[in-house]
Amino acid sequence: MTTQTGHPTTIPDTRAGERTTSRLHVSPTTGGRAALAYGFLAMAVGAAQAVRTGDTSVQIATGMRWILVVFTLSLLVMVPAHLALGAFARSPLGARIAAVGTPLLALGAASSAINGQDLAWFPAVAVVANALWLVGSVTLGVSLWRAGRVRGWIASLLPVTMPVTLFFSQLGSGLVVGAFWVALGALMVSGRLARR
Numbered sequence: 001m002t003t004q005t006g007h008p009t010t011i012p013d014t015r016a017g018e019r020t021t022s023r024l025h026v027s028p029t030t031g032g033r034a035a036l037a038y039g040f041l042a043m044a045v046g047a048a049q050a051v052r053t054g055d056t057s058v059q060i061a062t063g064m065r066w067i068l069v070v071f072t073l074s075l076l077v078m079v080p081a082h083l084a085l086g087a088f089a090r091s092p093l094g095a096r097i098a099a100v101g102t103p104l105l106a107l108g109a110a111s112s113a114i115n116g117q118d119l120a121w122f123p124a125v126a127v128v129a130n131a132l133w134l135v136g137s138v139t140l141g142v143s144l145w146r147a148g149r150v151r152g153w154i155a156s157l158l159p160v161t162m163p164v165t166l167f168f169s170q171l172g173s174g175l176v177v178g179a180f181w182v183a184l185g186a187l188m189v190s191g192r193l194a195r196r
Helices: 028-051 062-086 093-115 122-147 152-167 174-189
Strands: none
Touching (some): 062 093, 062 174, 093 122, 122 152, 152 174
């Protein structure tokens, strides 16, 4: 199989030992471990946010700082998870877009955790980062669906996880989103992600 530019490419074999020519390649096992890590971190953030009372203060309380630290780590470990999923899609473009958005959002979250408040530039960075994450997730989900190499529920639920995380975080949505990523990660690590 070749890309549109004529360069060789491989469809990942979810069993160990597969090779590819892509510089951004992440093996399904590594991506699965990252997905598991993200899932467990998201569940921790979700549980912590579900039990927190609403806080409208400009200053970020100590408990919220720790939530932001864990959220920052979770956003960073999503990068290899997205890139590994991109290998199963028709095009890795969506994975690459999302893999730019999550570290950018992690930068903003980390700055808020360190400074105890959102800095003046945070809203602009958050809008761009969230847009990249959303567009990347939707693009990746559609590309996975069209490629037909993974189970349909993965391709259809993947794009939903980002807006659910964003809009329902204070209700503990990380618990549900994290469970999805744990299931996805388990399939990737066990070599059962590809549709048989």
